Amino acid sequence: MMRLFMFPGQGSQFPGMATPLLINFPYLKELFEEAEDASKLQLRKICSDTDQEGELKKTANQQPAILLISIACWEVLKKEAEIEKLPGFFSGHSLGEYSALVASQKLSFWQAVSLVSARGIAMQEAVPIGCGTMAAVMRCPVEELLSHLKAFKEERKNQDFVLEVVNYNSPQQQIISGHKKAVDDFCSKLKKLKLICKDLPVSAPFHSSLMSPAKEKMRGLLEATSFLDSQTKIFTNLTAKIEDPYKADFLINQIDNPVLWEPTVNNAYNSGVRSFIEIGPGAVLCQLIKRFPMKDVLTHNSKDLQSLINKIQQLSL
Known part of the structure; x- marks a missing residue:
């Protein structure tokens, strides 16, 4: 084996x-x-x-x-x-x-x-502590997540922020990373769509x-x-x-x-x-x-x- x-x-x-x-x-x-x-x-x-x-x-x-x-x-x-x-x-x-x-x-x-x-x-x-963070998005296929992310960025195209998918972990779990406000706002949007988001206990936006x-x-x-x-x-x-x-x-x-x-x-x-x-x-x-x-x-x-x-x-x- x-x-x-x-x-x-x-x-x-x-x-x-x-x-x-x-x-x-x-x-x-x-x-x-x-x-x-x-x-x-x-x-x-x-x-x-x-x-x-x-x-x-x-x-x-x-x-x-x-x-x-x-x-x-x-x-x-x-x-x-x-x-x-x-x-x-x-x-x-x-x-x-x-x-x-x-x-x-x-x-x-x-x-x-x-x-x-x-x-x-x-x-x-x-990155200064508190400026960046990460979150896990669960039960959301990556194609669907990328579509939501594209729409979120289009809505805020005049704002300067970083928000990226940084860990492709499994068919049903991806990790997002970037500026804290952007991560928080995006997670709020996903939760309204009945998707599951979980903040990660990290001090920086790793892999972004x-x-x-x-x-x-x-x-x-x-x-x-x-x-x-x-x-x-x-x-x-x-x-x-x-x-x-x-x-x-x-x-x-x-x-x-x-x-x-x-x-x-x-x-x-x-x-x-x-x-x-x-x-x-x-x-x-x-x-x-x-x-x-x-x-x-x-x-x-x-x-x-x-x-x-x-x-x-x-x-x-």
Whole structure:
């Protein structure tokens, strides 16, 4: 069976997410120390203490924290169950693409932590807090959403604002991003049409064109990054295709362009994937997979790490 190893992005974090990992797998201490050295952040405290929720919500802390937990889970699965020997492809949702690059041996852990730490700061600084936001639109096919968006912009053609679809997550869920007033007004319009909108707890309009300053700040760092030549295959957010060799442009342009998750999942399925395995905090990506019409697929996540280890050892995924 072919698998897709999936790594989550922002929004998957939760307070205390490192505690069970450090208790049950003490050999992860060195990985946490390496991450703290690379990021200059107290990541063990941020990821372990339940009273650190405020710090964990900050983009500059959240990005390296999620990367760390994702790779910690991957390292446990390697050591306890040799997951790297299973045939499969790799992909990550937004920030998760960095985790996928580490797991697929195309980028070192130290490089990834350093890069996402800088990425988090650049994104946090790109738009003043309170000026931009994001929202999920559910039970609305993308063609219908784009039609509503076109009409909304036509009604306000004399106003200067950014409002874009930035995550194509599943057949029934898309994410919009842009100036806060525009997002709020558009959601109000959609709700009047009996559509479901949910504000996302984020501090910036990620993946919208408002993130262009962050892209330019990251350009030099990413262009100077060497990606390793490994035999593993990775689907990128930017193209939803397997890209080999992997290039810095995929991470540079990802910053202010949409995440093509729905086409990524469809392309993985058409490439033979029938088992989708989420590695990292939470189970957001598995929940998205369940909204696809595919009936012959399995989903697994690392929320219960020991259970996932057992399944791998029994080759039941």
